[in-house]
Amino acid sequence: MTNHYELLYLMPATQTEEELGPVRDEVKRLITKLGGAITLENSMGKHKLAYPIMHARYGYYLLYEFDLPGEQLKDLNRELGLLPGLLRHQVVRREVSVASLKRRAERTERVAAAAARAHAALPAEAVKPADEKDKIRLEDLDDKLDELLEGDIKMV
Numbered sequence: 001m002t003n004h005y006e007l008l009y010l011m012p013a014t015q016t017e018e019e020l021g022p023v024r025d026e027v028k029r030l031i032t033k034l035g036g037a038i039t040l041e042n043s044m045g046k047h048k049l050a051y052p053i054m055h056a057r058y059g060y061y062l063l064y065e066f067d068l069p070g071e072q073l074k075d076l077n078r079e080l081g082l083l084p085g086l087l088r089h090q091v092v093r094r095e096v097s098v099a100s101l102k103r104r105a106e107r108t109e110r111v112a113a114a115a116a117r118a119h120a121a122l123p124a125e126a127v128k129p130a131d132e133k134d135k136i137r138l139e140d141l142d143d144k145l146d147e148l149l150e151g152d153i154k155m156v
Contacts, residue, residue: 030079043063
């Protein structure tokens with residue numbers, strides 16, 4: 001029987017968020033390898049720990065919700081415990097109601113619609129990629145600096 005679970009794990013803040021990618025991929029691979037399906041992934045960011053863990057005072061919290069057969073949970077816990085660099089992890093079973101799934105879908109639709117409205121309201125030049133926008137040339141900057149410096153400079 002497939003159950004719905006929530007996994008919260010903690011990584012040391014000695015790494016940058018980009019360096020956490022391989023660990024995230026490994027956790028996803030473990031869940032899918034055991035027959036699970038990830039339904040939500042949320043990076044909760046860097047926070048101060050209540051107490052130092054393995055000399056780390058700050059850590060990145062990452063949250064996953066997933067469906068997994070109940071008999072595979074023991075294997076998942078064992079595999080997560082063997083991952084290098086993982087400070088702590090906790091898996092709890094969650095009851096998912098149809099109402100909460102509907103609310104989550106509606107929230108996602110509202111956010112997507114608001115982003116589309118905001119994008120449509122922007123002028124065309126604001127939507128251009130950064131490399132197409134006007135750049136300041138170094139020569140223009142030097143000329144402006146010379147012009148400012150040629151003005152009256154008061155010596156005290």
